[in-house]
Amino acid sequence: MIPLLSRINVNILPVILAVIAFALIGSASSWVTLTVAGLAMGMMIFLMASGLSLIFGLMDVLNFGHSAFVSFGAFIAASALAALGAWVTGDSVFLNAAALTAAVGAAVAFGAVAGWFFERVIVKPVYKDHLRQILITMGALVISEQLILMIWGGVPISVPRPAFLTGSIVIGGVAIEVYRIFAFLLGLAVYIALYLVLNRTRIGLLIRAGVENREMVEALGFRIDRLFIAVFMAGSALAAMGGAMWAGYQGLITPMIGSEMMILVFIVVIIGGLGSIEGSLLGAILVGLTANYVAFLAPKLSLATNMMLMMAILLWRPYGLRPAVKG
Amino acid sequence: MSAILRLDDVHTDIGQYHVLHGISFDVPEGGVFVLLGRNGAGKTTTLRTIMGLWRARRGAVIFRHRDITALRTPDIARLGIAYVPENMGIFGGLTVEENMRLATSTGAFDRTRLDRTLALFPAMEKFWTTQAYALSGGQKQMLAISRAIIERRDLILIDEPTKGLAPAIIRNMIDAFREIARETTILLVEQNFLFARSLGSGVAVIDDGRIVHTGAMADLAADEALQTRLLSLSLAAHQ
Numbered sequence A: 001m002i003p004l005l006s007r008i009n010v011n012i013l014p015v016i017l018a019v020i021a022f023a024l025i026g027s028a029s030s031w032v033t034l035t036v037a038g039l040a041m042g043m044m045i046f047l048m049a050s051g052l053s054l055i056f057g058l059m060d061v062l063n064f065g066h067s068a069f070v071s072f073g074a075f076i077a078a079s080a081l082a083a084l085g086a087w088v089t090g091d092s093v094f095l096n097a098a099a100l101t102a103a104v105g106a107a108v109a110f111g112a113v114a115g116w117f118f119e120r121v122i123v124k125p126v127y128k129d130h131l132r133q134i135l136i137t138m139g140a141l142v143i144s145e146q147l148i149l150m151i152w153g154g155v156p157i158s159v160p161r162p163a164f165l166t167g168s169i170v171i172g173g174v175a176i177e178v179y180r181i182f183a184f185l186l187g188l189a190v191y192i193a194l195y196l197v198l199n200r201t202r203i204g205l206l207i208r209a210g211v212e213n214r215e216m217v218e219a220l221g222f223r224i225d226r227l228f229i230a231v232f233m234a235g236s237a238l239a240a241m242g243g244a245m246w247a248g249y250q251g252l253i254t255p256m257i258g259s260e261m262m263i264l265v266f267i268v269v270i271i272g273g274l275g276s277i278e279g280s281l282l283g284a285i286l287v288g289l290t291a292n293y294v295a296f297l298a299p300k301l302s303l304a305t306n307m308m309l310m311m312a313i314l315l316w317r318p319y320g321l322r323p324a325v326k327g
Numbered sequence B: 001m002s003a004i005l006r007l008d009d010v011h012t013d014i015g016q017y018h019v020l021h022g023i024s025f026d027v028p029e030g031g032v033f034v035l036l037g038r039n040g041a042g043k044t045t046t047l048r049t050i051m052g053l054w055r056a057r058r059g060a061v062i063f064r065h066r067d068i069t070a071l072r073t074p075d076i077a078r079l080g081i082a083y084v085p086e087n088m089g090i091f092g093g094l095t096v097e098e099n100m101r102l103a104t105s106t107g108a109f110d111r112t113r114l115d116r117t118l119a120l121f122p123a124m125e126k127f128w129t130t131q132a133y134a135l136s137g138g139q140k141q142m143l144a145i146s147r148a149i150i151e152r153r154d155l156i157l158i159d160e161p162t163k164g165l166a167p168a169i170i171r172n173m174i175d176a177f178r179e180i181a182r183e184t185t186i187l188l189v190e191q192n193f194l195f196a197r198s199l200g201s202g203v204a205v206i207d208d209g210r211i212v213h214t215g216a217m218a219d220l221a222a223d224e225a226l227q228t229r230l231l232s233l234s235l236a237a238h239q
Helices: A002-007 A008-027 A028-059 A065-081 A085-089 A094-127 A128-151 A177-199 A202-212 A214-219 A223-248 A257-272 A279-297 A299-316 B043-050 B073-078 B096-102 B113-122 B122-126 B139-151 B167-180 B195-197 B217-220 B224-231
Strands: A168-171 A172-179 B005-016 B018-028 B031-036 B058-065 B079-085 B155-160 B186-189 B200-205 B211-218
Touching: A008 A028, A008 A279, A028 A065, A028 A172, A028 A177, A028 A202, A028 A279, A065 A085, A065 A094, A065 A128, A065 A257, A085 A094, A085 B018, A085 B155, A094 A128, A094 A177, A094 A223, A128 A168, A128 A257, A128 B200, A168 A177, A168 A299, A172 A177, A172 B122, A177 A202, A177 A223, A202 A214, A202 A223, A214 A223, A214 B058, A214 B073, A257 A279, A257 A299, A279 A299, B005 B043, B005 B186, B018 B031, B018 B058, B018 B186, B018 B200, B018 B211, B031 B043, B031 B195, B031 B224, B043 B058, B043 B096, B043 B155, B043 B186, B058 B139, B058 B167, B073 B079, B079 B139, B096 B139, B113 B122, B113 B139, B113 B167, B122 B139, B139 B155, B139 B167, B167 B195, B186 B195, B200 B224, B211 B217, B211 B224
Parallel strands: B031 B186, B031 B200, B079 B155, B155 B186
Antiparallel strands: A168 A172, B005 B018, B005 B058, B200 B211
16 A cells, blocks of 8 residues: 555645546536635645745744734735725636736735734744744734724725626526636636746755755855745735635635634645645645535535545655655 | 964854863965864864854954954855865755755856866866765765865865765865965865875874964874874874
């Protein structure tokens, strides 16, 4: 059994999962709907998880406050969309897209600036001290949630969806939500952009090297602390983008939106492998698909199944599916 | 000959332990200067203190008449000091090419230097696009040294490069170091006395965090009683 497992290409795990699910679900249309929903959910989780994975891998920082960026991203996007109501609900696709860009852009900009502040003021003093990192970032998370409660109140807020992302398209008799397709494509575009930055640019090379051996990067003449700030800002901005997209997906948000997602985000980071964008994508798709398939097949097991998935993968590959550090 | 590097009464603590107890020695410009000592004598700590990876509590590290004791590691590296740590510091997930490109100041190779480096270590060309984790121990060491010389450096600090390597690879390494030392000063930390003797012009012996001997390598190599006293070894034991 173990030799067989060791020969499996981890990249085909989502396909294996989908095939097994198809056999269990039985209905092709239900399977397509669940698969698209799982992929869309996976891509939104990927947005939230990719930055955390890099922060973990490069900076060795256990940032339990990451979900604050998800929550703020969701609420800022929701407020921006509400403020641009006429653009959001109008018939013009251009204005719809402009409203969405403004909302997601505002969330991303906030995430980047807040990430800079968070790294400089909260994380920097506790580098190399995991216990203090956990305590201080959890403290910051609680404060952030209280701030959201103070600004937006505790009543769930509805998030208007831009008109061009409402409704469904029918393919082969199966209705697929436009928003899910958009979320999938946006996640894919972000993945490709991250992949190109990490693999085709000098700063990407430095980040990949830094994930493996920070000290050696410094000994080669590079200021790793500057890289830390850039990665933290990018990671926080991506979390805010994920929060904005998740808010539109859910339609109704509370100050706990980030915390509720965080368990899935941590599962993705752990099963994907620290510091690995490819691992985060793979883990996110597995978690998204598993969540949707199990919610259909055995709703009461939904969260437990993702935990079991994490445990199974860690028993099989203790460093995750696609760890960044090798040898 | 003028000193390119001077350590003056350097004290370094690691946590609660006082490891270096007033290290002082000069590394002359050009050739290979060897820092010899037994396990735990303080050799690695000395190199790491020079690189700023551990901070000297007292004393001074002077490089080209400039006090670099308080400088950050990247600033020290940019002065023209390369460091090859004992664990080689290879980035396993990066290819051989990416490992070497990272050590260039602009991200672009100087073709002449690259050709010269690949001529010294032909295996690097063969495994150019291979991820470094897949290399053998000797190849990883070659990559670590290639990275240190891919651009002109004034000083290269190398920590026990022969550790765990086969004799044939060590012989190749000796030739390569001789070639590198034509243009760059090497401060070599070693336990392998035969290797050190074949390369070094000057030597300092460290024991228990203190320099117990400095002088010409030829003098130490010729004096077996001195070797035994300083290092508890004899050449015979290494032959």
